[in-house]
Amino acid sequence: MTARQRGGRAAQAEERREAILRAAMDVIAERGYRGASLAAVAERVGLTQPGLLHYFPSKELLLVAVLEARDRWDTAAVPTQRRGDWRLRHLEQLVDYNASRRGLVQTFTALVGESVTGADHPAQEFFRQRYSNARAVFTEILAAEFGERLPGGLTPDQAAPLLIAVLDGLQIQWLLDPEAVDMTAAFRAFLDLLGTTEQASR
Amino acid sequence: MTARQRGGRAAQAEERREAILRAAMDVIAERGYRGASLAAVAERVGLTQPGLLHYFPSKELLLVAVLEARDRWDTAAVPTQRRGDWRLRHLEQLVDYNASRRGLVQTFTALVGESVTGADHPAQEFFRQRYSNARAVFTEILAAEFGERLPGGLTPDQAAPLLIAVLDGLQIQWLLDPEAVDMTAAFRAFLDLLGTTEQASR
Structure with a gap:
């Protein structure tokens, strides 16, 4: 050949x-x-x-690849040179977009739930890395935008894991009760609390 | 008989x-x-x-009963007449306690992940009810303590789903990477952000 x-x-x-x-x-x-x-x-x-x-x-490895591809495609639309506040607003749009693709959000939540049950689960290493990267990237974005403290008072490395926790936790509540939980509105309230939205509208 | x-x-x-x-x-x-x-x-x-x-x-119904019993036993220690700020601080202690019972937190996260996959899952109705009740109870506690707005600016019914989302989301990150994520410290940072801790230390 x-x-x-x-x-x-x-x-x-x-x-x-x-x-x-x-x-x-x-x-x-x-x-x-x-x-x-x-x-x-x-x-x-x-x-x-x-x-x-x-x-x-295996099904697990296919689904991990699907979730990786989603992350890749979702962030491909975000110019890396744009300011942090723009990227936080992009995140809000992403929450709204996720509300239109229930099956994918369900797959994410189910697979992450399986992955915590043992170090030998084929998705555990993927999720550990994904969360570790996500905490580092959000900390960096928030620090570049706000310096040592966000307007709401937290440091970027305090805010980053909370930002991710809110995204995951709201998905659980929304999947179980879509009539009762408005993910996008709830996530916007969290950004207000961090104080990042005031900054963005200056 | x-x-x-x-x-x-x-x-x-x-x-x-x-x-x-x-x-x-x-x-x-x-x-x-x-x-x-x-x-x-x-x-x-x-x-x-x-x-x-x-x-x-079934295993699922046994685990649902275990999680129900945990909720019952965990809240039995909280006098219902105590003030809301006390109950929020009790919640912080509960997060700390959960960090010492990994298997139970793992079971909760795995079962809730399974339950979102279909309306016929034996745990789905339990979790839907549990979250619905939790949102109502936290809204009530926060309203009794802070009135229409928490010090951080959110209304009680905006804060309640976020409080629960943070609890669930931090558990996921902690289960996957206990060295990297301090659930108790992160949850305390979230209470600071809501402004409930300032109130409590008056």
């Missing part, structure tokens, strides 16, 4: 992987976490189940 | 139920969510598995 052929095969495999992830997202959107079986995803993307297992050896 | 015999049997069944719940808590503390099988709990309490199934027809 020539180098060009190898490059072509790698690109083809990458394309196929992306097609599987898009198909999995569609299946999740339509049928939720439980309905997103490997069989359903394989059928959607026109693969046999062994063919799908070649790319993703 | 006489009325006295029937009463005696009901009391005996109630005692047996409580003994099963205590045994289940011990097993959860030692072995975590996954280790808390019906077989392990039956063995601990000296019942056959069919004997245990007579009281709790």
